[in-house]
Amino acid sequence: MAVVEELLPVTSRSALLGILLMLLSVLYFFSSRSRSQKKEKEPPGPKPLPILGNLLHLDLKRPHLSLLSMSKQYGSVFTVHLGPRKVVVLSGYETIKQALVNRAEEFENRDLNPLFTEYNQGYGILFSNGKNWKTMRRFTLSTLRDLGMGKKGSEEKIIEETCYLREVFEQFKGKPFRTSEPVSYAVSNVISAIVYGSRFEYTDPVFIDMVTQAKENIRLVGSASIQLYNMFPWLCSWVKNRKRIMINREQFVKEVTRLAGKLQETVNPQDCRGLVDYFFVRQQKEEESGDRNHLFHKNNLIYTVTNLFAAGTDTTAATLCWAFLLMAKYPHVQDQVQKEIDRVIGGRQARMEDRKDLPYTNAVIHEIQRIANIVPMSLPHTTTCDVHFQGYFIKKGTCVIPLLTSVLRDENEWKSPNTFNPEHFLDDKGQFVKRESFLPFSAGHRVCVGESLAKMELFLFFTSILQHFSFTPPPGVSEEQLDLTPAVGLTLSPCPHEMCAVVRNA
Structure with missing residues (x-):
């Protein structure tokens, strides 16, 4: 100066x-x-370390439990750093409903981490955004409805498959076996019948490979090494699980391409056999209209079918495996279910219209879904714009994890959140009660496209199998010794186990 x-x-x-x-x-x-x-405005959270973020705060085998514990300390909206990346976690029914339902458009985008980007390349339904996602989701929903999803059309396909599944169970003559493989084949066949117009034999090696590859990929996606790869993509050369996932994907895509190609040769616009036929008919219309930028091309067909097959098989099959395991674990519940089925249905085939007359059975199925907690962290979202939410500022493009396990185990919503208790869905008169906080299929714009199909499958498979079989632990294993610890994976399936399906003399 x-x-x-x-x-x-x-x-x-x-x-x-x-x-x-x-x-x-x-x-x-x-x-x-x-x-x-x-x-x-920034949501609170544990202090991150340089580069590692909050990695040391997380159990990568059970990250949903780590996040659930953090929510008790930091509240229903908090920040966690997955490596160098900032992520916002939503916890509790009210918070997740407010975000995914009340403000759906602001939270509707899918977070495309390195693996999801590499795997789906922005096509299909599950891992795409913008116009591509909206177009494929709208087409898939309308087509599934045309094919009878949630109606008589899909009911007949499921009932047919319950008969094949019962035959497999009977072959073991009450001796211990793993339920996961035949159950996965049965559920996969329901999807296959809807997508391709036909089912596969359980002994078909190609079909077995497709189911195995889809299940293995879902398991590997939830592994610790893949989570580290998504945090630090430069690790790709050292992550064996990533290589295995991509090999499975290549083989799966090759087979879907072959099956779709065979259908294209005989497609009849007046008599579509399944979703693939509907796709080809729509593709032809778009090409005839002169729209060169239409989205009905090979990549979207392949990855839409892949998404439906993998997601539709794994979640429903895992839930049914939990159902049979829980019936063996809690025989008094199994007895009550079977008594109700015997009284209402007797020896005839169960139908969806019977559900209203089976309140206890319906409550048990819902409680199985709640306690199984199949997709505890949902699939991650991102914000479509800058968002002011519950007093905090969340920047556009921020990864958001709706912690569904915090909804299904919300202490404010459930009387005994950590206990298997069918009474959560029953009133004082024993009638079934819907619960708003029951969100196993997520909510909002990204809610599962096959929700009504999955509900139908769970009811018809469960009632049909319990009508004919009672589940017990293997000889020498007590009910108390049956392990309910889930396996590690993107979804929570039971750990590999055996049990006995004993034919009933009802």
Whole structure:
């Protein structure tokens, strides 16, 4: 200032001083405002380490349990750093409903981590965004409805498959066996009948490979090494599970391409056999219209079918495996279910219209879904814009994890959240009660496209199998020794186990 004072007259010095003071005041105002905004609006969370973030706070085999524990400390909206990446976690029924349902458009995008990006390449339903996602989801929903999803059409396909599954169970003659393989084949065949228009034999080696590859990939996606790869993509050369996932994908895509190609040769627009036929008919219409940028091309067909097959098989099959395991674990519940089935249905085939007359059985199925907690962290979302939510600021493009396990185990919503208790879905008169906080299929714009089909499958498979079989632990194993610890994976399936399906003399 001494130099300035020597060069400028008094009035100029005063004016310059005033300008400097004004600039300093403005800078201070904005910097303090920025600091206060950052402190006020960013969701709280554990302090991250450089590069590692909150990696040391997480059990990568059971990340949903780590996040659930954090929610008790930091609240229903909090921040966790997965490596260098900032992620916002939503916990509890009210918070997740507010985000995914009440403000669905702001939270509707799918987070495309390195593996999902590499695997689906932005096509299909599960791992795409924008126009592609909206177009494929709209087409898939309308087509599934045309094919009878949730109606008589799909009911007949499921009933047919229950007969094949019963035959497999009978072959073991009450001796211990693993339920996971035949159950997966049965559920996969329901999807196959809807997608391709026909089912496969359980002994078909190609079909067995497709089911095995889909199940293995879902398991590997939830492994610790894949989670680390998504945090630090430069690790790709050292992650064996990533290589295995991509090999499975290549083989699966090759087979879907072959099956779709065979159907294309005989497609009849007047008599579509399944979703693939509907896709080819729509593709032809788009091409005839002259739209060169239409989305009904090979990649979207392949990855839409892949998404439906993998997601539709794994979640429903895992739930049924939990169902049979829980019936062996809690025989008094199994007895009550069977008594109700015997009284209402007798020896005839169960139908969806029977559900209203089977309140206890319906409650047990819902409680199985709740306690099984198949997709505990849902699939991650991202915000489509800057969001002000519950007093916090969430930047556009932020990864958001709706912690579904916090909904299904919400202490404010369930009387005994960590206990298998069918009474959660029954009133004082023993009638079935719907619960708003029952969200196993997620909610909002990204809710499972096959929700009504899955509900139908669970009811018809469960009632049909319990009508004919009672489940017991293997010889030498007590009910108390049956392990309910889930296996590691993107979804929570029971650990590999054997049990006995004993034919009933009802």
